[in-house]
Amino acid sequence: MPRKNGPPATRQRVSIRDVARESGVSLSTVSNALSGKDCVTEKTRQKIEEVARRLGYRASGVARALRYGRTFTIGVLMADVSNASMPDFLRGIEDVADREKCSLLLCNTDDLIEKQLAHMRVLLERQVDGLVLVSQHCDSPEIRQLLDAGTPSVLLQRRSPRYKDDYVGADNREGMLSAIDHLVALGHKRIGLMRGPVQSSTATEKLEAFREAVASRGLDPDPGLIVQGNYLVEGGYQAASRLMDLPKRPTAIIAANDMSAMGVLNAASERGLSIPRDLSLVGWDDVELASFPFIDLTTLHLPKREMGAAAATLLMERIHKKRRVKTKEVILPIELMVRGSTGPAPGIRRRA
Amino acid sequence: MPRKNGPPATRQRVSIRDVARESGVSLSTVSNALSGKDCVTEKTRQKIEEVARRLGYRASGVARALRYGRTFTIGVLMADVSNASMPDFLRGIEDVADREKCSLLLCNTDDLIEKQLAHMRVLLERQVDGLVLVSQHCDSPEIRQLLDAGTPSVLLQRRSPRYKDDYVGADNREGMLSAIDHLVALGHKRIGLMRGPVQSSTATEKLEAFREAVASRGLDPDPGLIVQGNYLVEGGYQAASRLMDLPKRPTAIIAANDMSAMGVLNAASERGLSIPRDLSLVGWDDVELASFPFIDLTTLHLPKREMGAAAATLLMERIHKKRRVKTKEVILPIELMVRGSTGPAPGIRRRA
DNA sequence: TTGTATGCGTTATCAT
């Protein structure tokens, strides 16, 4: 029986057919036996299993996916895995995916909308069961169109300002208030904020909470105290430099995130400013290095792995059609980790 | 026409069939038109494209994979993406994968052989086109069996001591010698080595080069100067503590990697030892934080992204059957980044 | 209990 069809599909893989032929039974019997159905004689099953093992048979996930209409695959889009928090988000997603027998297809977008679009198209073509986006870009029309194409999706850490999606984030407002209250308790009144990128929804939330606190706690409302950062070390350095070179320097800085806080440390050491004696510093995210004794950064702990897991859980609900229309948001608490980078404001007596 | 087949495969997706029906042509014509064959009238093509767009048609990667016998997917196995070097390896792999229209399935093994086995089985079932392993476990019989099952694979950063595989690594011997020569030039004679895990092939290579150098450079051969580390901060702390509490402390330490070097910094600050005045420190990997001004760690730069790319390139050669049997090794150069954590040995005049 | 037939969506071959 010569193959009549085209060159592709070289048919080198051992398939259920080979097992059937070799064990002298039919396809379905093999299928039944191997998937543990009870309608197969123990003897037949034994035989089949032996043959399968001998031939090194391994069911084709591709064929299965085609048949089931499910790939047991989840696509993950993030700007850059190399960014400190990303691996933890990823691990959280994986925790749940593993449990649900799903694998992860990972794509880096480098924060480029075009790259994200291309990746999304590929992922949808691959028929992933769902999509997790840790991305600033969830608002452009093309992306919305793909998002609405029917494949479940969930936003993690960054949300769309204009649309209502399934979303997992952290309580940034609470975080900001607790940071400020901590600083206020230490006597700080002139607090600088390094805000994150304008497209970042979390940056916006933090900024709003900051303004709210400035008003309600009676802090110095000088708009010069709010500078632009970008979540990177270098951006943190530049932003911090602007704050430090202000005619009247803030006594404390809240960085856009831990990485930009590193930039602040650089800027401070350059100017011979001692932290926390001359300047208190609060980070955001609580990445691993924040807890190193020689860094010892006071920061807001983002439960990254838990957030990833929560996102994946939301996604699985959709995939299992447990929830069809109503969107859901999960906001996880955020905790201030008080470490050594914050101290009494200069000129304030200890235990003020 | 009621569906007769089983419950799965719900048939909700718009397929090439729908496009064919809607545009009043046959399946093959749609396929030809959409895949840019020239045997289609321009008018027909227009029509088909319009319909496809209108219906939101997207070809099924799964069906294609079944048909082609290729999934355009590469499986990546690593102990833990959260480890500092992993994201860079991953990016390198992705660089090449993107170019080759492949996506990455990422699996964390947590360095557990059972987990790795399970993931490998899943990946092979999914019919990935190839496998990249950044894993200590490539030597157990079960794993070898899967590795030899026909799917191309390449080892990255860690190799098998017993088997010859496609492999990409760095020139660890050169790295170690350059580190030692740097220290020797600074007057160090009593150098401590924190070796990596025993299963780590790179750790072994470094250790051998260290011993070679101790002999050839006439360094203190005290076996107590070699302690066990584990690539983690805490392990580095403990190992460094042992070295520092030696009756006669080394004047320099070469850490297992940058993370354990952080542990050394912790141990040093705990003992009030100043680096590099009392103790010189060399790391390994050159992760981002090594270059932060307030850390400023002298370390060996591992070209991680390039290594990942080289591994993926090797893999693609196999996938494209450019190379069938002969295994290939790529050893990338490693470069000493001299920063502030190394200085003259105590008791040595400056500019010794 | 076991075998036969069908379809998942695609594309290459072959016929028209």
Place this chain on the structure above:
DNA sequence: ATGATAACGCATACAA
């Protein structure tokens, strides 16, 4: 230029 068909590997409904 276009259409009919088979095959990739699997799982199921149904018949024997």
